[in-house]
Each structure stands twice: as structure tokens, then as C-alpha cells.
Amino acid sequence: MMASERNLRQRGHDMFEKIAEDVRNVIKTASVNRIFGYARDLHRFGSKYITEPGNQKAIEYLTNTLQSFGYEVEQQWFEPRGVRSANVIATLPGTLHPDLVYVISSHFDSVRRGPGADDNTSGTTALIEAARILADHPMPATIQFAFFTGEEAGLLGSREFVRRAVENKVELLGALNNDMVGWANNHKLDDTIRYSNEGIRDIQHAAAFLFTDLITYDAKYYKSTDAHAFYDAYGDIVGGIGSYPVLSSPHYHQAHDVLEIINQTLVTEVSKTTVGTIMLMASSPARLKELQIEDRDGEEIQVRWTAAPEKDIATYLVTYGSDSDHLRSVFVQDSRVTLSGVKSGMVISVKAVNTRDISAWDWVKIIVD
Structure with a gap:
């Protein structure tokens, strides 16, 4: 083991020391069977591009599913390029700092030509499960679970979400965005941390090796993703997990990006890593x-x-x-x-x-x- 990796592992143990037991108790309830069920349901809608019927069906499905977990759900309706669509937002109010907000996001739309099982039903189902297992475990700061529409049409949903957050003077302190997390090119459970902020990157690495079976690489990458909207408005507060650029899928933006190519265990490990990361961030002071x-x-x-x-x-x-x-x-x-x-x-x-x-x-x- 390299000295840098040993150092990261020691720092990871130190970072999570005060909440490690809480994290383990929450993420042990994550279910690969539930994640497969969400994926199967969303796959039935076909393409979820903003002009396709599947987009509206996904909005209804996400709303109903999140409400079943006990959330009050906001549908952020707007008309991107003349087409009516909506982001779907569930909020877990903070117990100590309700006005301080952390966001976990994924886009639920797909390209026009296919159902987008990896891009990005995989990120969507990881986020649904994160919302479920955290529903009864509020953290000191508020956590929002944001399901974005219109990413494939030009980051429309994330930019609308951020526009409203800025307009409403939301004190948004950190954001994780997951996109394309389910395709595996071999037997390994591996994915790439895509980040702008090195502190968040290190927390994600630590959450992965402390609490999951996920193998993580990293790349300083956020442009041309929904994370870019957060960066433009709030600066260097971005992390997340996605397949590009270390792992690139041959099914990217193809009609054969279908349910059968997805490793649902990999998606589950990503969900658990995301939950561990956001639990620490929402329990910690933000960057000054x-x-x-x-x-x-x-x-x-x-x-x-x-x-x-x-x-x-x-x-x-x-x-x-x-x-x-x-x-x-x-x-x-x-x-x-x-x-x-x-x-x-x-x-x-x-x-x-x-x-x-x-x-x-x-x-x-x-x-x-």
C-alpha cells in the first residue's frame, strides 16, 4: 500500500470516527432488491427524454415513491424549450441547522433513443434508495434529494433548480451528483468519483472503503454534467460518482442501454457510499x-x-x-x-x-x- 493511500485511510477513519456507527446502522438497510425494483419500474417507461411520454410517467413515479417514504415532495414545473417538465425534490429537514442545505442529485431523463438504464436510471435508483434509508434519520443540516429532468437536453433541470435556489437565497453548502453508476466492464465493483472539491473527494473515498465494497477511482471532472450548475452558482462545493472518464460504457447514449447491462449490486454500493458521504457532510461544519x-x-x-x-x-x-x-x-x-x-x-x-x-x-x- 502506498504512503498516500495509508494516509487517506487513516484520515478517513479519523473523519468518520464520531458517526461511523450511525452510518453503518443506516446503510445496512440498503437493498439491492429494492434498487432492482425501482430500475425495472422506470425501465418500463421507455425513453424519458423531455419530449417523450416516459418523462411525465417518471415524474409521477418518483413523486409517489418518495411520498411513500414519508417525504413532502416538490415538483418544480417549468417549460424548458417549450416543453413542460419538472424536477422532483424531497427534503429531509435538518435537526440543528435547517437553513443550511446539502443536495444529492441525479438526472432521471434519458436520451430520446432509449430507456437509459445506466444513463441515468442507475443514478436515479441509487438516489431513491438513499432517500428511503435516510428518511427516518435526519441529520444536523438539511438534505435535499433532487431528481433532475432535461439533462440530456442541456442540463435544463439542474440549472432551473440552481436558479430557484439562488433566487430564494438558499444557503447551499455542498452537492453530490451521481450519473451513470451501474455499468460494470468486469466483475469489479468499481466507479469513479467525479469532483471539484478535494475535501469531498476524500470523504467519498473514505465512505467507500470504510462502509462498502465499492472500489473508487477519481477524476477532477464536473463540466458538462449537472454538477456544473452547482459549481457555476456556488463555487467549488461539488462531488459525486459517475462512470466517466475512468470507466466508459459502450452503451452510452445507445438504444441498448437497457436493464440487462446493469450491475444492481454496484448501484447499491454507490448508494451506500453516497449516504455515508452526505451523512458526514451534513454533520460537519462547512468550508469557511x-x-x-x-x-x-x-x-x-x-x-x-x-x-x-x-x-x-x-x-x-x-x-x-x-x-x-x-x-x-x-x-x-x-x-x-x-x-x-x-x-x-x-x-x-x-x-x-x-x-x-x-x-x-x-x-x-x-x-x-
Whole structure:
């Protein structure tokens, strides 16, 4: 095992230490038989492209299924390119920070020529099962399960969802988007983490190796996917799982992207990984914002940042240095600190830590000029 992998595994254990038992209790209820059942039902609708009848049937099916889990479901109707369609949204309100929102999403539409069993019924069924097993396990922050229409027509549903979120001033802190997670080119249960944010990437790797049988690769990739809409509006807060580019299916956008090519066990492992990831993110402080150098006198620097939005922050951890093996660190209560011995080229990093001793899922950083 490489040193970098050993390091990631140790950090993964540390990240999940406080909630590992909760995660195991939730994901053990994930069912491959249920996921196959959702897939079979959606496959019967044929093409779910926005102009096809299957699109409306899928909207009704998703709404009814999510309601059966106890959710109040929102249908976001709009008219993309003159065709009426809807996103389907289920919300699990947060117990401590209901105004802070994390999103898990997948598009449910397909290309016109086929049913899209991998692209993207696989992501859709993983998300349905995630919503089911989390329904009775609310987290400190709110989790939204967003099923997008119109991805194959130009990311229409995700852009409409984000437009409304921005318009309504939703404090959206992180997003996972899964797309094409069910085709396997061999016996391995493997998929690719597609991310913009390295902190989220590492949580996904950790969730996979700690709680599932999923083998994960990763690629910094979000453009031309529904994750792009989140990135454009909210910045570097994106993760997720998908087949491109490490694994690419010969059935992509073909009429033979059908139910028989899908490994439903693989889809189930993706669902479990997604649930573990979002449970930690929704239990942790988010990445801080607006870290800046406020004053400097030689090697003494005062930095400040916007206070964390969570109500249960205990302290802030500040590290600085030019070598990760020799970082200085300090804990502070306020959202500013004066540091000594700071030289040009050093990196200053800050994250919040809450009262459960769970630290933020990513650092905010600044390089000293």
C-alpha cells in the first residue's frame, strides 16, 4: 500500500470516527432488491427524454415513491424549450441547522433513443434508495434529494433548480451528483468519483472503503454534467460518482442501454457510499468563506474569515507553514487570529470544529505573498 493511500485511510477513519456507527446502522438497510425494483419500474417507461411520454410517467413515479417514504415532495414545473417538465425534490429537514442545505442529485431523463438504464436510471435508483434509508434519520443540516429532468437536453433541470435556489437565497453548502453508476466492464465493483472539491473527494473515498465494497477511482471532472450548475452558482462545493472518464460504457447514449447491462449490486454500493458521504457532510461544519489577510507587520500577520454558519461551533483550527510535515497550529474561538513567524509562500489554512469534535469537511486556504 502506498504512503498516500495509508494516509487517506487513516484520515478517513479519523473523519468518520464520531458517526461511523450511525452510518453503518443506516446503510445496512440498503437493498439491492429494492434498487432492482425501482430500475425495472422506470425501465418500463421507455425513453424519458423531455419530449417523450416516459418523462411525465417518471415524474409521477418518483413523486409517489418518495411520498411513500414519508417525504413532502416538490415538483418544480417549468417549460424548458417549450416543453413542460419538472424536477422532483424531497427534503429531509435538518435537526440543528435547517437553513443550511446539502443536495444529492441525479438526472432521471434519458436520451430520446432509449430507456437509459445506466444513463441515468442507475443514478436515479441509487438516489431513491438513499432517500428511503435516510428518511427516518435526519441529520444536523438539511438534505435535499433532487431528481433532475432535461439533462440530456442541456442540463435544463439542474440549472432551473440552481436558479430557484439562488433566487430564494438558499444557503447551499455542498452537492453530490451521481450519473451513470451501474455499468460494470468486469466483475469489479468499481466507479469513479467525479469532483471539484478535494475535501469531498476524500470523504467519498473514505465512505467507500470504510462502509462498502465499492472500489473508487477519481477524476477532477464536473463540466458538462449537472454538477456544473452547482459549481457555476456556488463555487467549488461539488462531488459525486459517475462512470466517466475512468470507466466508459459502450452503451452510452445507445438504444441498448437497457436493464440487462446493469450491475444492481454496484448501484447499491454507490448508494451506500453516497449516504455515508452526505451523512458526514451534513454533520460537519462547512468550508469557511472569505479568508483574508487583514494586517501584516513583518512576519506577524492578522487573518480573518467569515464566521461559520453552524450554531454548534466550538473552535477554529488554524495551521500555517510551507511544509505539511512541519505545520504550526493554533485553536482560536474568534474568526480572526494573529500569527507570528509567517513568511512569504506559506499556506494558512482554517477549518471550524463543532461541539461533537467533528471538523469541517474542507479547509479554506490562502497563500502568503
